[in-house]
Amino acid sequence: MMINVFDDKKSLGHTVAGAVSLFIPFVFVFFIFYEIVEHLLLAGKEKEANFLGDIFEFLVGLGAMALALRMIV
Numbered sequence: 628m629m630i631n632v633f634d635d636k637k638s639l640g641h642t643v644a645g646a647v648s649l650f651i652p653f654v655f656v657f658f659i660f661y662e663i664v665e666h667l668l669l670a671g672k673e674k675e676a677n678f679l680g681d682i683f684e685f686l687v688g689l690g691a692m693a694l695a696l697r698m699i700v
Contacts, residue, residue, distance in 0.1 A: 631680040638684050645688025649696070658685055 632638075641658075648654040666678045 628676055630676050630683060631674075632683055634677075634680065637681075641681050641684035642688035642691075645685040645690075646692035648685075648689055649692045655689075 644654055644658050648658065662678060662681055666673060666675075
């Protein structure tokens with residue numbers, strides 16, 4: 628299965644949300660619930676690859692921020 632990553636305008640928002648979630652953990656919980664609800668509401672329209680791609684974009688932002696902070700400190 629091919630995962631669609633950074634394929635739409637919301638991709639930057641997913642990455643920023645991941646970066647912010649390192650400081651505000653509630654963003655992580657909100658994002659996961661948002662993605663699950665979006666996936667369920669768009670059941671026939673959105674593929675699983677897009678859902679997984681959104682989660683991956685979030686994790687890229689989280690990892691990039693964690694790495695940047697680790698390099699600074």
